[in-house]
Amino acid sequence: MKKNVLIIGAGGVAQVVAHKCAQNNDVLGDITIASRTLEKCEAIVASVREKNALKVDGKLEAHALDAMDVEATKALITKTGAQIVINVGSPFLNMSVMSACIETGAAYIDTAIHEDPMKICETPPWYANYEWKRREECEKAGVTAILGAGFDPGVVNAYAKLAYDEYFDKIESIDIVDINAGDHGRYFATNFDPEINFREFTGQVWTWQNNEWTSNKMFEVGKEWDLPVVGKRKAYLTGHDEVHSLSHILKVPTVRFWMGFGDHYINVFTVLKNLGLLSEQPVLTAEGQEVIPLKVVKAVLPDPGSLAPDYTGKTCIGDLVKGVKDGKEREVFIYNVADHKEAFEEVGSQGISYTAGVPAVAAAMLIATGEWDVKKMANVEELPAQPFLGLLNKIGLPTRIKDENGDRALEF
Amino acid sequence: MKKNVLIIGAGGVAQVVAHKCAQNNDVLGDITIASRTLEKCEAIVASVREKNALKVDGKLEAHALDAMDVEATKALITKTGAQIVINVGSPFLNMSVMSACIETGAAYIDTAIHEDPMKICETPPWYANYEWKRREECEKAGVTAILGAGFDPGVVNAYAKLAYDEYFDKIESIDIVDINAGDHGRYFATNFDPEINFREFTGQVWTWQNNEWTSNKMFEVGKEWDLPVVGKRKAYLTGHDEVHSLSHILKVPTVRFWMGFGDHYINVFTVLKNLGLLSEQPVLTAEGQEVIPLKVVKAVLPDPGSLAPDYTGKTCIGDLVKGVKDGKEREVFIYNVADHKEAFEEVGSQGISYTAGVPAVAAAMLIATGEWDVKKMANVEELPAQPFLGLLNKIGLPTRIKDENGDRALEF
Missing domain, CATH: 3.30.360.10 (Dihydrodipicolinate Reductase; domain 2)
Known part of the structure; x- marks a missing residue:
């Protein structure tokens, strides 16, 4: 059982993730939204409050964070007590955010593969270029890291x-x-x-x-x-x-x-x-x-x-x-x-953001309930599909x- | 009778103008090419020399010049003894170069209307927005200023x-x-x-x-x-x-x-x-x-x-x-x-630069011989067409x- 979510990013997908986390905060606990631009995070918080999206009373906060800075991310994870990090920021951030999760023990979720800003369309095998190199590290630390938990991939x-x-x-x-x-x-x-x-x-x-x-x-x-x-x-x-x-x-x-x-x-x-x-x-x-x-x-x-x-x-x-x-x-x-x-x-948010963001929240909920809290790195097809799809049937x-x-x- | 030409600009049209001036330096005298980037001017000089384009022995020099700087342009006109300035630089320069000509008495030729870098497609009447405001000033100074002496206009x-x-x-x-x-x-x-x-x-x-x-x-x-x-x-x-x-x-x-x-x-x-x-x-x-x-x-x-x-x-x-x-x-x-x-x-240079540059040199030659040295501002259609077209028949x-x-x- 894990609780409290840190959402990294403040774009359209982060907006969806924040709303869906709020709608399910009985399962997910406190919610923090962090990105480089505090105003964007605050706008998302305001949007969630405007829709009265929080299912039960609970924390919903905005923070400024440069998620390329691993120490700053670790500090925010610790400060907020987040046990689940949903990374829906730029794909350039994946490796940094994953490091912060491994070092703090928080579960990690993303929706797209890591990218190097200076390289375009790297040749396969993609996951093996970055993420899968850290499989052992995750397993050793007992950290759940669910890769590509949006719609496609996800x-x-x-x-x-x-x-x-x-x-x-x-x-x-x-x-x-x-x-x-x-x-x-x-x-x-x-x-x-x-x-x-x-x-x-x-x-x-x-x-x-x-x-x-x-x-x-x-x-x-x-x-x-x-x-x-x-x-x-x-x-x-x-x-x-x-x-x-x-x-x-x-x-x-x-x-x-x-x-x-x-x-x-x-x-x-x-x-x-x-x-x-x-x-x-x-x-x-x-x-x-x-x-x-x-x-x-x-x-x-x-x-x-x-x-x-x-x-x-x-x-x-x-x-x-x-x-x-x-x-x-x-x-x-x-x-x-x-x-x-x-x-x-x-x-x-529009439908493209919706389809990308809702599954990441479903993944977080399955980590919260333990069903997907596998304490290692996993792509979605390595996990049982039915609880995930069953939950998605219910949440949109x-x-x-x-x-x-x-x-x-x-x-x- | 006027002599010695200062060419402002170092693009494709300036290259054509330099070659054609060189081919007719018995009429035009010394040739100076000036633009912000000295290397570009030097490349044009080298190209003229490579083709042995100078008709008779004579000066052919490159200079660095920021033609937005009226004082610097005046100084270069004086230093080179140029009595004819062919402005084939950016259309943002026209008014500055014209000022330098009026203040030194040199004849002015351009191939396109003046433009303000911050305005696009100004509304008509175009010449009246900038150039024609200075007609009296030219006439008073006895300065020949031939506007739009490329192909079109020209x-x-x-x-x-x-x-x-x-x-x-x-x-x-x-x-x-x-x-x-x-x-x-x-x-x-x-x-x-x-x-x-x-x-x-x-x-x-x-x-x-x-x-x-x-x-x-x-x-x-x-x-x-x-x-x-x-x-x-x-x-x-x-x-x-x-x-x-x-x-x-x-x-x-x-x-x-x-x-x-x-x-x-x-x-x-x-x-x-x-x-x-x-x-x-x-x-x-x-x-x-x-x-x-x-x-x-x-x-x-x-x-x-x-x-x-x-x-x-x-x-x-x-x-x-x-x-x-x-x-x-x-x-x-x-x-x-x-x-x-x-x-x-x-x-x-390619044909577009050629058609724009050759007529400006023809205009310079007609100023040199006095036929177009009208000591006022004029558009091409205010000047006798036959000497211009006759000369163009001969020079390309x-x-x-x-x-x-x-x-x-x-x-x-």
């Missing part, structure tokens, strides 16, 4: 684990498809930090096919999918954290990630990329100022948080799993549909399945 | 003047069409300073139609033209310096400027503009750095000078003039065709005409 890993445990004797392929059929009404915007968003797509795309890493260019391999609720949408092979962990942990021969993109997004992205404006390497202006182009692109784009009030439409994210059960070939699509407007009304991200028996809600 | 103004004097009793409209049918082989590049290039197109487009200023959006009004050599090309209404001066000085009811653009240019431009990346107003990055997006775009784009070696194809720029002669409606197209590769072989930009009598070279 919930889609649990879908894969469920399929692996319940629906197949042998899985041949997992295709994770992420479609955002929402409309934010702007000329162009990214749904989360543009810097992180673009970094995903500027290098080579890596997928795991027939038991080996396969590389191609971004937007090179596209396919039209026909998914529940959102209908026909084009998605493209994209490198994504869970391709590595699922192929490695569940030993599935083919794991691919497909991200939906409209032609307009691809055009804007292509122009920016070809001009060199998505580069993380500094350039020198004629006036001698050293500038990182990607940071300027980020500065001119809408703040992803600002999109939420006008965002309409739905997301559909799921796993198409193919394989064999009882000697027969079969395929199932396990998925969730989320609604941007409903997300905004509940927690003040219900699971559905579509197979030869139809399209229906899954109960756990 | 040669196209002389074409209009020629049509006005020789081919029409009454002109109804002048449509200036500028088509670059060249290919630089890059994903995207501008043919001159990107900052200046984009500034032309980010605001409203102003044209003079039926004796009044008419405004529309950039790329809103397009038309396919079928021109000599370059064939069918689409061009769009664009605001341009000479629309103002020609309508005002020649009292023509309709003066329009059409700039040719390919769909790819328009797409890149539209993306950058809609994202706010062409803004001359600073933005703040997440790290707190103040940056002007347009300057970052400039920094990532190819240096226009670097395009020259690979540039192939031709430009066609001319005036379609409609009106009445001897009671009959007629129309003539007066134009020049230039070749990128030939320009590079002769002076080491021959004039052709297409009318009811066919398509032929014009001799003067």
Whole structure:
């Protein structure tokens, strides 16, 4: 049994995490929100209070923290008595925050792989580049560290684990498809930090096919999918954290990630990329100022948080799993549909942030209750899927399945 | 009779001007090239020497100069004994350089209207915003100041003047069409300073139609033209310096400027503009750095000078003039065709720089010989066209005409 949560980050996902923690503070205890910019944390606290989101009376506080500073993070963990840290700040912070957790004994949760700010699209094996190097260290310290506990990675890993445990004797392929059929009404915007968003797509795309890493260019391999609720949408092979962990942990021969993109997004992205404006390497202006182009692109784009009030439409994210059960070939699509407007009304963020933030809170609750407090490092597919998906059914991200028996809600 | 030339600027156009001045230094005397960056000036001097371009023995020197500093510019004029200043630096410099000329008595030549760095696409009347305010001052000082003596504005103004004097009793409209049918082989590049290039197109487009200023959006009004050599090309209404001066000085009811653009240019431009990346107003990055997006775009784009070696194809720029002669409606197209590769072989710059730089040297030669040394401020259409066009026939930009009598070279 662990209690008291420290949320690191103050973006759209942190906002969702704070609201959901508040809604479940009978399980989670005190809540602290910390990021470099105190005002952003305070705005989240104000938003939680405005919605009266705290289920029971309890602490809800904002703190300024540079989470690259391990000692400062340790001090805040100690001061707040946090036994669970939900890291939804920049992916550049993962290793620092993990160090603070290992040294204080607090449980660690994140939603995306660690990134080095000076490297884009590192080559696989991704988790093995940073996180998995610290497995022994976590186990020795008895620290629970749950990696990639957002939606994708996160919930889609649990879908894969469920399929692996319940629906197949042998899985041949997992295709994770992420479609955002929402409309934010702007000329162009990214749904989360543009810097992180673009970094995903500027290098080579890596997928795991027939038991080996396969590389191609971004937007090179596209396919039209026909998914529940959102209908026909084009998605493209994209490198994504869970391709590595699922192929490695569940030993599935083919794991691919497909991200939906409209032609307009691809055009804007292509122009920016070809001009060199998505580069993380500094350039020198004629006036001698050293500038990182990607940071300027980020500065001119809408703040992803600002999109939420006008965002309409739905997301559909799921796993198409193919394989064999009882000697027969079969395929199932396990998925969730989320609604941007409903997300905004509940927690003040759009659907993309909602799908990323709610699972991290579910993971925290399972650590609090002990079910996922495994005292070692684990990816989501190494943990029992049913308590996680069952909890998500209750707190906002219900699971559905579509197979030869139809399209229906899954109960756990 | 005036002698000795000070060239201000060290870009592609300055390179052309230096070569052409050298080729005609029997008329022009000593040549000095000055800009903020001495190395750029020295590179131009080296290029002129490499081609053995100096017609007769004579001085050819590079100097560092911040031409915003009027006193420094005056001192350099005095030191070099320059009686003619060709300003082909940034359009932000015009007023400062003009001050230095007025105070020293040197003749002034430029190729584009003055611009305030903090304003984009100022509303008409353009020349009246800055240059024409100083007409009396020039006249009083007896200083020759020739405005807009590049190709467009410049040669196209002389074409209009020629049509006005020789081919029409009454002109109804002048449509200036500028088509670059060249290919630089890059994903995207501008043919001159990107900052200046984009500034032309980010605001409203102003044209003079039926004796009044008419405004529309950039790329809103397009038309396919079928021109000599370059064939069918689409061009769009664009605001341009000479629309103002020609309508005002020649009292023509309709003066329009059409700039040719390919769909790819328009797409890149539209993306950058809609994202706010062409803004001359600073933005703040997440790290707190103040940056002007347009300057970052400039920094990532190819240096226009670097395009020259690979540039192939031709430009066609001319005036379609409609009106009445001897009671009959007629129309003539007066134009020049230039070749990128030939320009590079002769002076080491591409065709766009060539067409802008050669006319400024022709203007300098006409000041040197006295024909254009009018001791006041003048736009090109206020000066006799024939000596100018006759000289251009000899030094690289021959004039052709297409009318009811066919398509032929014009001799003067």
